[in-house]
Every structure is written in C-alpha cells, then in structure tokens.
Amino acid sequence: MAGIKRKQDALSGIDIGDIKKRKRGLKPIPDTLTSSNLEAETDSDPIVESDTTEHSGDDNGVSWPSDHGEDLLENNEDEAALPDKKPTIGSKPTAPPETTNGTSGSSKESHAKQKALAQERKAAKPNADSIARSKKLWERLRMKSHVPLEERKKLVAELFGIITGHVKDFVLKHDSVRVVQTAIKYANRDQRKMIAKELKGEFRNLAESRYAKFLLGKLLVHGDKEIRDMIVPEFYGHVRRLIKHPEASWILDDIYRGVATQQQKDYLLREWFGAEFAIFKSEGKGVATSVLRSVIEQNPEKRKPVMHALHDLINQLIQKKTTGFTMLHDAMRQYMHNINTGSQEMTEFIELLKGDEEGDLLKNLAFTSSGAAVVSMALAHGNAKDRKLILRAYKNLFLQLTYDEHGHQIILAAYDVIDDTVLTSKSIFPELVGKSTDSVETQTEALTAAVNHNYARIAILYLFANRRESFMDITERRLLDTVHSIRTETSKKDPVTRCKELIAHISPPLLSLIANQAGTLLQSSFGCQFMMEVLPGANSNREPALKAVVALTQSESSEVKEALKTPAAGRLFKTLVQGGPYDMQHQEVKLAEPALGFHNMFFEALQASDQVLEWATSDNSFVVVGLLEAEGFGNKEKLRRILKKGKESLEEAAGPGSAVSTTETRRKKEEGRVGNRGAQLLLIDIAEHTT
Numbered sequence: 001m002a003g004i005k006r007k008q009d010a011l012s013g014i015d016i017g018d019i020k021k022r023k024r025g026l027k028p029i030p031d032t033l034t035s036s037n038l039e040a041e042t043d044s045d046p047i048v049e050s051d052t053t054e055h056s057g058d059d060n061g062v063s064w065p066s067d068h069g070e071d072l073l074e075n076n077e078d079e080a081a082l083p084d085k086k087p088t089i090g091s092k093p094t095a096p097p098e099t100t101n102g103t104s105g106s107s108k109e110s111h112a113k114q115k116a117l118a119q120e121r122k123a124a125k126p127n128a129d130s131i132a133r134s135k136k137l138w139e140r141l142r143m144k145s146h147v148p149l150e151e152r153k154k155l156v157a158e159l160f161g162i163i164t165g166h167v168k169d170f171v172l173k174h175d176s177v178r179v180v181q182t183a184i185k186y187a188n189r190d191q192r193k194m195i196a197k198e199l200k201g202e203f204r205n206l207a208e209s210r211y212a213k214f215l216l217g218k219l220l221v222h223g224d225k226e227i228r229d230m231i232v233p234e235f236y237g238h239v240r241r242l243i244k245h246p247e248a249s250w251i252l253d254d255i256y257r258g259v260a261t262q263q264q265k266d267y268l269l270r271e272w273f274g275a276e277f278a279i280f281k282s283e284g285k286g287v288a289t290s291v292l293r294s295v296i297e298q299n300p301e302k303r304k305p306v307m308h309a310l311h312d313l314i315n316q317l318i319q320k321k322t323t324g325f326t327m328l329h330d331a332m333r334q335y336m337h338n339i340n341t342g343s344q345e346m347t348e349f350i351e352l353l354k355g356d357e358e359g360d361l362l363k364n365l366a367f368t369s370s371g372a373a374v375v376s377m378a379l380a381h382g383n384a385k386d387r388k389l390i391l392r393a394y395k396n397l398f399l400q401l402t403y404d405e406h407g408h409q410i411i412l413a414a415y416d417v418i419d420d421t422v423l424t425s426k427s428i429f430p431e432l433v434g435k436s437t438d439s440v441e442t443q444t445e446a447l448t449a450a451v452n453h454n455y456a457r458i459a460i461l462y463l464f465a466n467r468r469e470s471f472m473d474i475t476e477r478r479l480l481d482t483v484h485s486i487r488t489e490t491s492k493k494d495p496v497t498r499c500k501e502l503i504a505h506i507s508p509p510l511l512s513l514i515a516n517q518a519g520t521l522l523q524s525s526f527g528c529q530f531m532m533e534v535l536p537g538a539n540s541n542r543e544p545a546l547k548a549v550v551a552l553t554q555s556e557s558s559e560v561k562e563a564l565k566t567p568a569a570g571r572l573f574k575t576l577v578q579g580g581p582y583d584m585q586h587q588e589v590k591l592a593e594p595a596l597g598f599h600n601m602f603f604e605a606l607q608a609s610d611q612v613l614e615w616a617t618s619d620n621s622f623v624v625v626g627l628l629e630a631e632g633f634g635n636k637e638k639l640r641r642i643l644k645k646g647k648e649s650l651e652e653a654a655g656p657g658s659a660v661s662t663t664e665t666r667r668k669k670e671e672g673r674v675g676n677r678g679a680q681l682l683l684i685d686i687a688e689h690t691t
Helices: 002-012 016-024 035-044 065-081 105-123 128-141 147-163 168-170 176-186 191-200 203-208 214-220 225-235 249-258 262-273 276-281 292-298 300-319 328-335 344-354 360-365 369-381 385-393 398-402 408-417 421-433 439-450 456-465 474-490 493-523 524-538 544-552 558-563 567-578 598-608 612-616 621-628 638-644 647-657 662-670 677-688
Strands: none
Touching: 002 262, 002 662, 016 677, 035 439, 035 647, 065 612, 105 385, 105 456, 105 621, 128 147, 128 176, 128 638, 147 176, 168 662, 176 214, 191 214, 191 225, 203 214, 203 225, 203 249, 214 225, 214 249, 225 249, 225 262, 249 262, 249 328, 262 292, 262 300, 262 328, 276 421, 276 621, 292 300, 300 328, 300 344, 300 598, 328 360, 328 369, 344 369, 344 385, 344 598, 360 369, 369 385, 369 474, 385 408, 385 421, 398 408, 398 421, 398 456, 408 421, 408 493, 421 439, 421 493, 439 493, 439 662, 456 524, 493 524, 493 544, 524 544, 524 567, 544 567, 567 598, 567 621, 598 621, 598 638, 612 621, 612 638, 612 647, 612 677, 621 638, 621 677, 638 647, 638 677, 647 677
16 A cells, blocks of 8 residues: 555656656747747837838748647647647657658648648638739838839839729728828828728727727828818717727827817817717708807706716726826716806716826826816815825826816916915925925936926916916916915915915025026026015015126126127126016006015126116116116215216217107107117106206
C-alpha cells in the first residue's frame, strides 16, 4: 500500500497540461505570430498613417492582421486534431523528426499548409482581388513623403477606379476602411461627394462601427457644407440612443461640437428633452429652439416630463463615466437654468455633481463653456460644505484652470461666493502665485508667466480691478452677473469685505514681484496693466514696489527706456501719479486707500535728473498733466515754474494745433499737422496760473 501511495503522489505532482503543451510543441507557432504580436497587429488605428513599410509573405509590402488570425485559427485546428495520449510516468517527450539540415520538417510543412489555406480563404471572399489591389495602393499612398505628386495622382485615380460603386463593401472592414480614408484624404471635392453619396443612408451605421466611425470623421473634416448636410440629418431621432453608444457617442459629440450649424445643434440637443422632441422638430410656432426655458414657457404642462427625461439621461451618462461630452455639458446647463435655488431639484443635482468620487465629472466640466458655467452656478447655489467639496475636486489643478479659456471662470466664481476666505486662499493661491516653500526664482517665473497670459492674468487682476471691461468679455460678465444674483440668497459675507480679505492674502507675493521685476513687467502691455491695477488696490506694504517703479525713470537699460515711451507705460504712470484708476462710470479718479503718494516720489526723481521737460514734451506728456491734476500733490507750483522756464520747448512740441478747437485739431491730425496734445494742455495751465 505504501508503494501504491508513493506512485499516486508522484502522479499527482505531474502537470498533465504541461505534458500536453509539450506535445503541442511539435507544431509550434512561429515567433512572429505570438499572441502579443497578433493582438498588436489587429489593434489598428484607422486614422494614423505610418511612413514605414513592413514586408511580409506574398503581400508585397503589406502586412495584414487578418492573415495571421487565419493562420492561428488553422494552427489551433491542427492542434485539436492531435490524439490525446496519456503520458506515462517518467516518460520523456518524443523529439520531432529532424531533416538533414537539423530543422523540423513537420513545422515547415504545417506552416506552408496554413499559409496556403489562408490564401485560399482570402481569395474566396467577395471583391478579394479589388481589396488586395487597393491595399497595395494604400500601402504606397499612406507614405507621407517620397511619393512624387504625379505618382500620387495616378495612384489616387486608380484607387477611385477600384472603390467607385463598391464603397459600402470597403467601409465596414477594419483593414479596407483605411483605404477609403486615404482616398478621402487625397480626393478632390467631386470625389468626396461621390463617396458621401454612395454612403448616404448608412452614416448612422458607420458611427456605430468601431473602425468606420473614423472614416465618418474624416469625411466631415475634409468635406464641405453639402456633405455635412447629408450626414447630420441622419442622426435626427436617434440622439438619446447614440449618445449612450460606446462608439457612436464620440462621433456624435464631435459633430455637435465641431461641424453642426446652430439649427442642427438645436435639433440634436432638443432630443434630450424627451422622445416627443425626437419626432417633432418644433412646437409649430416658429424655428425650433434648444433653450429649455423657451420650450417650457410655450408649453408649461410639459415641464415635469421634460425635466425628468433630461435628468434621467444626464444621470445615465454620469453613471457610465462618459462625462466629457460637450452636448452633455450643454444639457446640464439647460437643466440648471430651470431649477430654483434651494429646491429639491437643485439639491439632488448638486449631489449628482459631488457623487463622482474620482472627480472626473467636475474636471471635465471645467474646460468647456457650459461646463464652467454649471460649476460656477453650483458654487453659487451650494452651501459651505458643497463649495468645499467642489474646490477639493480641483486640487493640484487650479494652475491649469487659470490658463484655460473657460476654467478660470470657476476661480472667479469661487472668489465671489465662498465666505471662508481662508479656505479660498489656501486652496487656490498657493498654486496660482507659488507656495511659501518655493524658491524666489520659482515664484517669480510662475507669476511672470501668469501675468502675461491672456486668461491666467484675469484670475489675478479680478480682485483688484473688479470686472474691468478691458480684460473680460461680455460672456464672462453675464455669467458673473448670474452668480452675483444667486449669492444674495446663499452667501452671508459682504462682497466688499470678502474681496478685501482675499486681496490681503494675495498682495504680498504680487508686490514682491513688482519690486523685483518692475523692469521686465514694464516691457509688456499686460505687465503694465498688472502694475496699474495691483499697486492702487493692494493693502500690504507698497513702498518697495512703488520705489522700484520710480527707479525705472533713472534706468540706463535701452529696453526700459524704449518701454517708457509706450502708451501702456504712460497709462501706468498717469494712474499712479493721480492716486488711482479713473472711474468711467462716475467720471472721477478712484483714490487708493491708503493714499499712494507716488506723485511726490515721481516728481522728486524727475527733478533730480532734470527730466521734467523731457517727459512734458514726450509722447507720455499726459503723465505731467496728471501731476498738475493730482489730489494731494504739494509741488504743483514748483512744477509750473520748471515748465515756464521751458516754455519754448513746450511750444515747439505743441505745434501748430495748440490754439485750435477739437474739431480742427482732429482735421489737422489727419493731415499730420497737429502737435503734442499734452504739451498744449500744459501751456494752457501755465497761462491760466500766470500772475
């Protein structure tokens, strides 16, 4: 019994599967056809074209995954035919017969048989010869270089001769669809229309195909309005289904975002409101609209089913983690515009936004126009806890938001509605202006880049300039108006107090930047505007920064001297000498608190270097005019005495237009005969104060 047991133990330790694998090893699959290679070859990218050519078999430079797949299938069939012999204990695998040259003859024969069968199967398929020839043409055409223009034209003409009338036979196969894509790329206008007409009625099916959807995208990119108008209507009535389709959803959103007209967008988006809107394109009262508020106003009884259908589809896409669609963001914005602050619908919707644990939904929303508006309104409608969770989703992403066309609007909304300014400053400012642990060079580099960026600078200037039209467009101002109207019900802190607290947190690094990099900032118009807004508005120690700006007038750098002559520099110095920015609405200067005192520092520097007359007769002579108009400037009489001594220089700069009316000055300016207007005003002031 003991001996029998030992034999059983020895037998149980043998892996029968391993023996079978060794048995199957008599007919090994070639190294080039391993499963990883097969998977890599069959996983194709229908759009990317390669400049290299791989030669394989009898295809003359064309290597197709389908051939290997058939070979592998044949190999598996041969393996299945092997007799399943039970191994004996201690036996060794029988070695395959060797030929005279030491290689396995059966392996060569098997591979040759597999290849022959694969070729027979390919030849038996419909349009086999046409597809094979088109592949060879494609292999040559797809090379972006080394193909002369005349040769390319001949190849394209031959290719269209093959596919004309048979486009549908090519587009639903993963390999031949590439041929049609290349044909579209190099086709002329009439040839593209020919392809589109052959495929008419099949565009929706193409969108659902894993490979043909790329052909549809190529046709839209290279096509014209006529082709677009053939494709888009085929999606009408199917939006609710296709937006949930794993393949068609992406091409549908690309059509909506990139090529559809406004009316076509309205038709597509209306279908989100329910099945009824997929059948009836309008309410019979004019052109269809996708503005949900208008739809509800025209049919108040439809509000409940429409809102339910819209919320249901939004929720389905969020649960499927497909939250990057522009169409989804537009639908969410429509839904949010039609629910009330504090309602159950609003509470549920904000919970839906917060429910995405990975935060992908909020991140995707931030980078589209409608998505940024949705997040901004969610911040306004939410409570303190909701706002904190929303901000948390953008951790380590705020710097990217500031540089984005739409993302920076979320930061502005956070400034305006979050009462906890400590939370705001700790969440946003370290990423925006640099962390306290960063080196001075790192902070300076990051801030200088942000100040000179078209969108990033808005997140800095907004607190100081408070919605200046000079750097915010009408769309942003309308969104913030909406946010401000909502915060009256949801925020407790006074807006002015909130703004001052945020400025107190952000001012030190900004003033440090001006003190260290005033010359660099002066050389760009954005940098001048940055200093013009920050210096009057900052509530920290401004003296080092103001001294740095004054020191620019004494600089020996040629770049700084040229920058001082620019209009942007003139606006900067005039604002500072007047004590604050000019308020166009109230037609007065809005003085900084506490007072800047820049006018005295500036005048003393000019007087010491004997530059008063130079500035008074330069292109920025209005800076000296601003000194005479500045409130609290105690050296006006001293300035006038200097100007009187240089009256001849002022008269020369003023030119022939010094004593004419505004209309006449405009006419003379057009003729090139008008002088320096600032010098003219200085002469008038001198004359009025002469005793």
